[in-house]
Amino acid sequence: MARYLIGMTGASGSAYGVDFLRRCPGEKFLVLSDWARQVLHTETGLKPSDLDAHAKRTFADTDLSAPFSSGSNRYDAFVVIPCSVSTLAKIAVGIADTLITRAAQVALKERMRMVLCVRETPLSTIALENCLKLSREGVVIMPISPPWYAGPESLDDLVAGFTGKVLALLGERTGRGWRQEELE
Numbered sequence: 001m002a003r004y005l006i007g008m009t010g011a012s013g014s015a016y017g018v019d020f021l022r023r024c025p026g027e028k029f030l031v032l033s034d035w036a037r038q039v040l041h042t043e044t045g046l047k048p049s050d051l052d053a054h055a056k057r058t059f060a061d062t063d064l065s066a067p068f069s070s071g072s073n074r075y076d077a078f079v080v081i082p083c084s085v086s087t088l089a090k091i092a093v094g095i096a097d098t099l100i101t102r103a104a105q106v107a108l109k110e111r112m113r114m115v116l117c118v119r120e121t122p123l124s125t126i127a128l129e130n131c132l133k134l135s136r137e138g139v140v141i142m143p144i145s146p147p148w149y150a151g152p153e154s155l156d157d158l159v160a161g162f163t164g165k166v167l168a169l170l171g172e173r174t175g176r177g178w179r180q181e182e183l184e
């Protein structure tokens, strides 16, 4: 069974993090930043504890002694969804003062898979440079940008269109590919 570490930060788009957490199979560990907790409530009405049922365990972002602060505990991927440009910047310069940013430094040094679903628009030159720097380190920069080619009919469809792309990237195939019937 695949093991995933999932971080949610205070960027807009909590619904993407919630949907990804719900749909992602495997063993899931969750960390929410302080601002993720606030934005989650503002945007979805959910409390952080409402997400506990979807994760094997939730760790506090202040808990720098949590298992994923160490490279001795491995996983298949660390997905930050949504990822603020603040967390992006911290990761890019090596700041590790929260569990999310510490786990990101561990992922970088241990060459473990990391996917940052950045949500901001427009993007400053600083944010773009941070994305480029981390992309060159092998991090997948996956701006929250839902596809429309599957014909979404609701907000849920639109959200699932993006989270499905993240799941597909991880090898957890969901839904059908574009013109997939031509391959059958």
Ligand SMILES: Cc1cc2nc3c(=O)[nH]c(=O)nc-3n(C[C@H](O)[C@H](O)[C@H](O)COP(=O)(O)O)c2cc1C
Residues within 6 Å of the ligand: 008, 009, 010, 011, 012, 013, 033, 034, 035, 036, 039, 042, 083, 084, 085, 086, 087, 119, 120, 121
């Ligand atoms: C309602 C709301 C929406 C926000 N949306 C974004 C956003 O889309 N992108 C972003 O980078 N920051 C956004 N922010 C600002 C971040 O929450 C803020 O920079 C925070 O310090 C991020 O900290 P964190 O990355 O540790 O969660 C938003 C804040 C609020 C209150």
